[in-house]
Amino acid sequence: MTSGLRSAFNFGLLGGVVAWHACLVGMVESFSERRLIGETVELSYVWLVGIVLLIGYLKARNVQAPGIAVFHSIVSGATIGAALTLLALLTSVFNLRDIFPFASPRLVELLTLERGIADALGLLFPILGGAVLGAAAGGLALAPPIWRRTITVALLVTVLIGLLRDIFAAIVPRDVVSLIFTSRGLLPMGALVVFVVSGALTWLIGTFGLPGISTDASSASRSVATPWKYAYLGFGVLFLLTFPLWGKLFLSNVANFIGLYIIMALGLSLVIGFAGMLDLGFVAFFAIGAYTMAILTSPKIGTFTLTFWQALPFSMLFAFLSGVVLGLPVLRMRGDYLAIATLGFGEIIRILALSNFLKPYMGGAQGITSVARPEIAGFVISKPEPFYYIVLIGCVVAWFVAARLKHSRLGRAWMAIREDEDVAQAMGINRVETKLLAFAIGAILGGMSGAFFAGLVGSVVPKSFELLVSINVLAVIIVGGMGSLPGVLVGALVLVGLPELLREFAEYRMLVYGAVLVVMMLFRPEGLWPEAVRKRELHKDETSAPQRVTTSVTASTTPSVKD
Amino acid sequence: MRRLGLRIDFSQLIVWIIGLLLLALVVIGTISTLQTGKYSAQQWRDFVVFGIAQGSIYALIALGYTMVYGVLGLINFAHGEVFMSGAFTGFFLANALAENGMIDSNPILSLIAVILLSAAVSTGVALALERIAYRRLRRAPRLVALITAIGASFFLQYTFRGLYGSGVKVYPTVEILQGSVFGIQKTMIVVFIGAISMLILLYLFIQNTKMGKAIRAVSEDVETAALMGVDVNRTISATFAVGGVMAGVAGVLYAIIFKQVNFFMGFIPGIKAFTAAVLGGIGNIPGAAMGGLVLGIFESVGPSLFLEGLGIPAAYQLKDVIAFLMLVLILIFRPTGILGERLATKRV
Incomplete structure (x- = not known):
């Protein structure tokens, strides 16, 4: 019991450290002007x-035991609150601002609910709040899975929609916007509506499943009935094709950046995910693609003036x-x-591009302007x-290239090399040639992305x-799941899309x-949307522990760079 | 060719040709620079002195890489940030001491205080890094651990940016360190002496103490060391701590030469120090020290010596290219470094 309490306290301390970190790096104070609801x-x-x-x-x-669980959550929550109270006290008693710019009076106001430290209620507020929230979280953890999911999704969706207010305001007619949004965030009533609707949808989908998709839990072998499959596909295609029409300038811009990252990430996915080589210089190929485009088309350099295409x-x-040239020497390492x-x-590559030495050819720090825009049938796309x-x-x-390569002879050779280079070689795979191809094909995709980037930005x-x-790009691949192609999409949406949307x-x-x-x-380590095979491998040894949040990693199953 | 009984690996051939071409360029550049006689002997000496001072800082940082690599087989990518965290925090003490006049009235004591604080912060960061990020991943594949290290590196950089702000902080100038002795700037002498004494201390620690012996044992063979009663967790923590102390001292020495610190300062010196560690043979402590000095001198002399002779304008801009190119070339042609690796199992 006491050790249990100590563990609850330790969890609270961990949370306290994270909360202090968030406060001191300014993640709390910078967003204090941002209204979410009301x-x-x-x-x-x-x-x-x-x-x-x-x-x-x-x-x-x-x-394990339900009653104790909630109690422990309360203890953890209150500990975090106590840490925040301590921070508020420290900040207002000592002047920490010279060292920590964000340990400011404003932070104290925020932490004590604008009451200051003189007010006992203000000081108690974080602790009480932490305890209440801890209880709520404990209750949520004990709720049946369907309700847990419903409430989590509904909460997340509400926060997200509140955050994205400006974007909705730009693409939805004004009358609809004023129904649920204020000028800075959600209306209280609107928040409730969003919460209830998204929750209800999640509950319905969780209970009855999407029409046409069996709710078989093993998501790897999800079977889709044919007419519905076409319906979803059609909807997806329609969504993608009409995107700029309703997405307008801002969303199209975001989508373009996501797209460029997807192309790059697919390229890097061949190198890291399939062939297991950690390439930290992938930006070089992006840069080479962009600079080639710029040098060949820009009249500022003037040697060539080709068109974009x-x-x-x-x-x-x-x-x-x-x-190939960069790959040859490094592949033996x-x-x-x-x-x-x-x-x-x-x-x-970057330093060379920046240098005065190559300035006549690459523009130095100012770069190259007026890169050619693509032109289709006399219509310039700028x-x-x-x-x-x-x-x-x-x-x-x-996508097509990566997906087709994945299960090709070459793709299987890459994966063999990823798993064990010596064995792969013994099986008759030409090590250098195979790795070099991964490097070079990945580079092509990187170069393509770079060329588009140059044409897009100009x-x-x-x-x-x-x-x-x-x-x-590395983060996109890791978050999505190494070697997983749908994972690249998820990773790019989450890591490139969200930050572009949430400019704060x-x-x-x-x-x-x-x-x-x-x-x-x-x-x-398997990512958000892992490959089915790898997921099975990674979870092979946890047969009967679906309750655990953590995943154990075994040395043999994650893609590894062999010694 | 095959008929002649010669088996030439085509890719190997290309790599060697590239290598020889680069060597030829270096030789041509050197000769033509020396022929023009643009720099006097005095200037060359200044380049070398600066290179030695800079190199001794690289050497101190490189020790952290090389020791951790010896023990865990992991490139502690975040080590550059360990270095940065100490120097960045040390600034606030140095600034406070400058404001109340301590630094002028009692410079040596204040320097020691700043170094102690910087080393303490760096050590704390290094220990936290080991405990939170790396300990769970000891048996994980190398790629997983390396990606964690990269993530930790960025997390630390931007944490410090958030905590202390993104601006460049300027260390106060110390009056008695101004000027020069025998034509050599005093700061360079201080840095060199500081670095050398740290290296000697480290050597004594590794060779003569029980913990030093444990560190050597764990780098030799973790399992056997554990069987012999070495507390592996403690030893690994100690390795990180020693690396942290070295990096913290290096941070202050860096600030003495370059005067300014910011949140991004750890990145480039970090990679260069790693280069130094590889240059000397990773896992090899004297090698790291030597690698640091060699790299420092090359980087300082190189732009004027090799590049200007080739007619490259503003060659100093390319000094990082020299360092990175050296890194790549060593990794290609002699991955075991100049003095050879000191690793239990060869990992090629």
């Missing part, structure tokens, strides 16, 4: 509430060649050395809305090709990416 529910609180709910939930799942094959060709060497290559279709076609092509600057791009988070994007990479690797 005039009272602010985004800053939602963040802290989320931490408490998550910790309380995890704690309750960790305990004439230059596109060259972009891909140069990316391919550079893939062991896995982790390969990662660092490719990272070095990526940086070399706006994001029509460009969307080009990116869409690019995605489809990239200029290239070295700043667009920093290491962060490589890390973003831009500041914290890399912070969240880093945390996501670590947490994913620790708890769910």
Whole structure:
């Protein structure tokens, strides 16, 4: 019992550390002006509430007996609250602002519900709030799965819609917007409606299943009845084809960036996911594609003035060649050395593009402007809305290439190499040639994405090709699931789409990416939408523990870079 | 060719040709630079001195990479951020000391205080990193651990950016460190002496203490060490702690030379220090020290010596290219480093 309580306290401390972190890096204060529901529910609180709910939930799942579980969640929640009270006290007693800019009076106001530390109620507020939320999370953890899912989804959808208010306002007629939104967030009534509707939908789907899809729990072999399959497919195609018409400028722009990342991520997926080589310099190929496009088409450089379509094959060709040239030397290295060497290559390309040395050819720090826009039948495509279709076609092509390669002879050779290079070689697979092909085909897709990027933006600057791009693409693949193609879509939507939509988070994007990479690797290395095979492998040894949240990783089953 | 009994691996051939071409370029560049006589002997000496000072900082950081690699077989990608966290935090103490005049009235004591704080913060970060991110993944595939390390690196960078702000902070100048002795800047001398004494301390620690012996034992063979009664968890933590101390000291030394710190400062020195570790042979402690010095000197002398001779304008912009190119070339041609690896099992 006491050890149980201690564990609840430890969970609370962990949550407290996370909450302190969130407060001190400014994730709470920066969002305090952002209203989510009505005039009272602010985004800053939602963040802290989320931490408490998550910790309380995890704690309750960790305990077997129901009554004790809720009690423990309350203890954990109150501990987090106490940590926040302590932070408020420290912040207002000592002047920490010189060192921590976000340990400000505003933070104290937020934490004490605008009452200040002189008011006992203000000081108690985080603790009480934490306890109540802990109880709620504990209750949620004990609820039957269908209700748990319903409430979780409904909560998430409500928060998301509240966050995306501006985007809905842009694409939905004004009368409808004013029904559920205020000028800054959701109306209280609107929030309720959204909550109830999304909850009801989730409950219905969870209980009866989508029409035509059997609710067989083993999602790997989901069978879809044929007419419904066509209906869903048709709906999906219609959605994608009409997107710019109702998505307008802003959403088309976001979709284009998601698309470019999908193309890149599919390319990198061949290298990391299929062949198991960690390439941290993938941005090099993106840069080579973009610069080739710019150099060949821009009149500013002036040596060549091809059109977009004439230059596109060259972009891909140069990316391919550079893939071969960069690939040849590094392919013999062991896995982790390969990662660092490719990272070095990526940086070399960027520094060269930035240097005065190559300025006459690559534009130096100012980059190259007036890159040619694609032109179809005399119609110049320079706006994001029509460009969307080009990116869409690019995605489809990239998807087709990756999906067809995956189960081809070459794809199976890649996976054999990923699992065990020596055995693969013994089976007659040419190691160098196979790895080189993965590298080079991945590079083609990267180059294509880069060429589109240059055509879309109309200029290239070295700043667009920093290491962060490589890390973003890597995160997309990891979050989606290594080697999983649908995972790439999920990863790109979550990691590229959401931050573009939620511009307030831009500041914290890399912070969240880093945390996501670590947490994913620790708890769910197979990704959000894993390959069926890999999921089975990873969960082989947990036959009867569906209650556990964590996943054990065994050394033999995750894709690995062999020594 | 095959008829002649020669088996030439085509890709290997291309790699060697590229290597020879680069070597030829370096030689041509060097000769033509020396012929023009653009730089005086005094200038060359300054380049070398700066290279040694910079290289000794790389050496200190490289120790963290090399020791952790020896023990865990993991590239601790976030080690650059361990270095950054100490230097960044040390700034606030240095600034406070400068404001109340301590730094001028009692410079050595304040320097030691800043170094102690910086080393403490770096050590804390390194230990937390090991405990939270890496401990669970010891048996996981290398790719998983490496991705975790990359994630941790970005998380730390942007955490510090959030905590302390994204601006560049300028370390206060210390009066007695201004000027030069025998034509060599005092700061360079201080940095070099600081780094060398840390290296000697580390060497004594590794060779003569019980924990040092345990670290050596674990890098040799984890299982056997555990059977012999070595507490593996504690030893690995100690390895990270030692790496953290070195990185923390390196952070302050870096601030003495370059005067400014920001949240992104750990990234490039981190990769260069890794290069230094590979250069000397990863897992090899004297190798890391030597690799750091060699890299530092190459980077400082290289742009003027090799590149300007080739007629490249603003060659100093390309000094990072030299470092990264060296990294790639070593990994290709001599992945075991100059002094050879000290790893129990060869991992090629």
